[in-house]
Amino acid sequence: MTVHFPFQNSYSALPDSFFARVAPTPVAAPRLIKLNRPLAVQLGLDPDLLETAEGAAILAGKTVPDGADPIAMAYAGHQFGQFVPQLGDGRAILLGEVIDKDGVRRDIQLKGSGPTPFSRRGDGRAALGPVLREYIVSEAMYALGIPTTRSLAAAVTGEHVIRETALPGAVLTRIASSHIRVGTFQFFAVRRDTEAVRRLADHVIARHYPELRDAERPYHELLAGVVARQAELIARWLLVGFIHGVMNTDNSSISGETIDYGPCAFMDAYNPAQVFSSIDEMGRYAYANQPRIALWNLTRLAECLLPLFSDEQEKAVAEAQDILGAFSEIFSTAYQAGLRKKVGLFTEREGDDTLIQDLLEAMAKNQADFTLTFRKLGDSAVDDSADARAQFMEPAAFDEWSGRWRARIALEPQSAAERQAAMHAVNPAFIPRNHRVEAVIQAAVNDDDYAPFEELVQVLAKPFEDQPEFAAYADPPLPDQRVLRTFCGT
Ligand code: AMP
Ligand code: MG
Numbered sequence: 001m002t003v004h005f006p007f008q009n010s011y012s013a014l015p016d017s018f019f020a021r022v023a024p025t026p027v028a029a030p031r032l033i034k035l036n037r038p039l040a041v042q043l044g045l046d047p048d049l050l051e052t053a054e055g056a057a058i059l060a061g062k063t064v065p066d067g068a069d070p071i072a073m074a075y076a077g078h079q080f081g082q083f084v085p086q087l088g089d090g091r092a093i094l095l096g097e098v099i100d101k102d103g104v105r106r107d108i109q110l111k112g113s114g115p116t117p118f119s120r121r122g123d124g125r126a127a128l129g130p131v132l133r134e135y136i137v138s139e140a141m142y143a144l145g146i147p148t149t150r151s152l153a154a155a156v157t158g159e160h161v162i163r164e165t166a167l168p169g170a171v172l173t174r175i176a177s178s179h180i181r182v183g184t185f186q187f188f189a190v191r192r193d194t195e196a197v198r199r200l201a202d203h204v205i206a207r208h209y210p211e212l213r214d215a216e217r218p219y220h221e222l223l224a225g226v227v228a229r230q231a232e233l234i235a236r237w238l239l240v241g242f243i244h245g246v247m248n249t250d251n252s253s254i255s256g257e258t259i260d261y262g263p264c265a266f267m268d269a270y271n272p273a274q275v276f277s278s279i280d281e282m283g284r285y286a287y288a289n290q291p292r293i294a295l296w297n298l299t300r301l302a303e304c305l306l307p308l309f310s311d312e313q314e315k316a317v318a319e320a321q322d323i324l325g326a327f328s329e330i331f332s333t334a335y336q337a338g339l340r341k342k343v344g345l346f347t348e349r350e351g352d353d354t355l356i357q358d359l360l361e362a363m364a365k366n367q368a369d370f371t372l373t374f375r376k377l378g379d380s381a382v383d384d385s386a387d388a389r390a391q392f393m394e395p396a397a398f399d400e401w402s403g404r405w406r407a408r409i410a411l412e413p414q415s416a417a418e419r420q421a422a423m424h425a426v427n428p429a430f431i432p433r434n435h436r437v438e439a440v441i442q443a444a445v446n447d448d449d450y451a452p453f454e455e456l457v458q459v460l461a462k463p464f465e466d467q468p469e470f471a472a473y474a475d476p477p478l479p480d481q482r483v484l485r486t487f488c489g490t
Contacts, residue, residue: 002066003045003046003049003050003055004046004049004066005065005068005095005098005108006044006067006098006099007095007096007097007098008096008097008098008099009067009069009097010097010105011071011097011107011178011203012069012094014199014200014203015196015199017074017188017193017196018073018200019071019072019073019074019094020072020088020116020117020118021069022071022072022116022117024061024064024093024110024113025113025114025115026062027060027157027169027171028157028158029158029159030053030062030155030156031056031060031155031158032051032055032056032153032155033154033156033170033453034453035047035059035152035153036153039151040152042100042101042102043098043106043108043152043175044098044101045098050153059152059153059155059171059173060171061110061114061171064095068096069095069096070094070095070096071093072090072092072093072116072118073088073092073184074088074187075088075089075183075184075186075187075250076183076184076186076187076250077181077182077186077249077250077251078183079246079248080248080279080282081284083190085187086118087250088116089118090115091112091114091116091119091122091126092109092111092112092113092116093109093110093114094108094109095110105178105207106176106177107176107177107178107179108152108175109173109174109175109176109179110171110172110174111134111171111173111174112169112170123162125157126161126169126170126171126172127161127163127167127168127169128156128168128169128445129167129444130262130488131170131172132154132170132441132453134172134174135151135154135172135457136437136440136456136457136460137261137264137432138150138151138258138261139457139460139461140431140460141242143460143462144240144428144431146236146237146240146242146258147233147255147256149174149175149176149257149259150174150176151174152173152175153173154170154171155170155171156170168445176255176257178204178207178253178254180200180203180253180254180255181249181250181251182249182250182252182254182298182300182304183249184200184254185201185305186300186304188304189303189304194308197305197307197308201218201219201222205218205222207255208254208256209221209222217309219309220309220319222305223302223320223324224326226254226298226301227323227327227330228326229255230252230327231291231326231327231330231334232256233257234291235331235334235335236334237290238287238290238291238338239335239339239426240371240428241266241270241287241370241431242258242264242265243264243266243267243275243290244258244260244264244285245262245285245486245488246262246263246264246279246280246285247285247293247294247297249297249300249301252294252297263276263277263486263488264276264486265434266431266432268369268371268476268477268482269368269369269370269476270360270364270368270369271287271364272286272364273287274287275287276483277485277487278485278487279488291327291328294327294331295324298327299324302323302324303320305320306320341422342374342426343356343359344377344381344420345409346412346414346419346422347411347412349408352408355404355405355408359401359405362392362398363391365394365397366391366392366393366397368392369391369476371428371429371431371474372387372391372474373388373391374427375424376388376390378419378424379420381416381423382417382419382420424464428463428464429464429466429474430459430467430470431460431463432456433477434477434482434483434486436473437456440452440456456473
């Protein structure tokens with residue numbers, strides 16, 4: 001039996017300027033270290049066949065499966081505010097697209113599969129650590145219900161990549177509803193290729209916003225659609241304490257999925273100014289800056305679309321501004337509604353926003369663990385559990401707040417058990433804590449031991465269940481386990 005990929009490629013049928021045709025560079029000794037079997041089934045692939053030597057060779061980029069049309073996509077992007085007119089897939093190759101069990105078109109992309117015409121000075125490769133990191137965090141985001149690219153497989157190449165030291169090389173198979181970014185539009189806009197911008201916009205509408213096809217002003221609606229999805233996505237990030245780390249326009253997806261897990265991290269103690277990425281020296285992509293940056297990125301997208309809006313530039317700009325103006329409202333509505341659920345409110349009353357803001361302020365002042373405070377608050381709904389209180393350096397700060405909270409929830413008819421269940425359904429017990437992710441990577445890279453990786457992936461697949469046998473995974477780091485910096489590892 002050979003592995004069959006039911007490819008139905010559409011991006012590679014676009015004009016030649018959209019990509020470069022390039023095959024993965026074969027590697028020495030492919031070995032599959034993880035296959036996401038349920039995802040394989042969802043994509044119409046046979047997981048048993050993917051686990052054979054032939055499957056591993058495909059997933060490590062050694063052989064190209066039948067029907068693939070491998071390409072590296074062209075894109076540009078603002079990196080930390082600086083525009084780079086040509087970036088592109090320098091270490092990723094799109095094998096092709098399949099239609100999944102729900103009828104959704106999905107890209108199958110190899111990341112770390114060798115150089116492409118967009119590699120610039122890079123080697124086109126990925127190290128094992130960052131591959132495992134992306135696998136763990138993207139699948140954790142999926143389990144948390146947050147739109148994201150996913151990970152089908154991780155394979156080692158049997159070769160080393162040279163970073164600061166020699167590290168084992170690996171390839172991640174990334175699945176996305178597409179890899180089209182704000183930077184993809186910028187690539188054509190900066191070349192003043194309006195026809196290509198229109199072609200790309202039409203492709204995006206057909207693929208991600210099909211309901212807009214017959215709209216009177218489809219390109220305006222497209223911008224409005226991306227604004228709404230990004231605003232809702234960033235609200236979801238904030239509600240679980242996620243910090244992307246490199247919100248460059250080339251890492252900002254048109255479909256509204258979280259993409260490019262580099263130096264990303266979940267915060268432990270709540271701190272709105274939190275930054276982990278070693279390359280984010282100015283804190284541009286700090287936790288609480290993320291909504292502002294998303295709007296900045298969307299403004300870059302709007303600039304690309306102006307020629308499609310109107311020939312009169314002033315009119316086009318005014319229309320774009322109007323659409324971008326909706327971002328704050330969509331974001332705040334999603335964020336505030338999410339926060340209300342996190343504190344167990346079923347209804348909306350005057351004073352709720354202040355009540356919630358006061359909790360966040362007390363948490364920041366008291367270095368309360370973001371995840372555990374909300375999770376344990378769910379238990380406080382049923383009894384006088386002191387677990388939420390224990391997250392606060394100065395527990396009195398919690399007592400003052402919880403008195404007001406108890407008075408507020410008493411105004412609602414729901415039972416304590418109902419409230420606890422509703423809170424546990426939105427407040428995860430388990431997130432990919434940095435110290436756990438680092439420990440898993442160390443075991444794999446230093447000792448070729450993947451058991452910790454397997455266990456962490458398993459725990460994070462059910463973030464809202466208590467899983468008492470894995471309770472330690474919910475714990476914040478001890479002071480000497482704290483990870484202060486994360487690296488993109490390119
Ligand atoms: P990222 O930081 O992953 O968003 O990547 C930014 C840009 O650098 C993209 O164009 C990547 O394709 C490129 N890049 C990152 N790492 C490598 C590498 N090892 N080899 C070639 N290009 C790379
Ligand atoms: Mg990127």
